[in-house]
Amino acid sequence: xxxxxxxxxxxxxxxxxxxxxxxxxxxxxxxxxxxxxxxxxxxxxxxxxxxxxxxxxxxxxxxxxxxxxxxxxxxxxxxx
Numbered sequence: 001x002x003x004x005x006x007x008x009x010x011x012x013x014x015x016x017x018x019x020x021x022x023x024x025x026x027x028x029x030x031x032x033x034x035x036x037x038x039x040x041x042x043x044x045x046x047x048x049x050x051x052x053x054x055x056x057x058x059x060x061x062x063x064x065x066x067x068x069x070x071x072x073x074x075x076x077x078x079x080x
Contacts, residue, residue: 002042003051006064006073009037015057018043038063049080 012020023040045051052059064073 001046001051002044002068003048004040004064004066004068004073005043005051005057005062006038006040007057007061008063009039011058011061012039014061015041015055018055042068048077 006023007015007020009022018041020039020041023038043051043055043057045054048065051057052062059077062077064075065077066073
């Protein structure tokens, strides 16, 4: 399964082997303030936890995530 992973731009340098693109969801684009700058990549895994573990993504860096086929991003992780 593929997951869309969103992190703060300040952490992108910690994952140089991944291709990150600047990302903001529809609601954030409408806000007056720029707020945090986020980046997104797509990674594989059998579950979100497997995806994070396999690609050595620190869960504290995670802002949002979702299976690629879903339309709504999630901000919390399920129990491991």
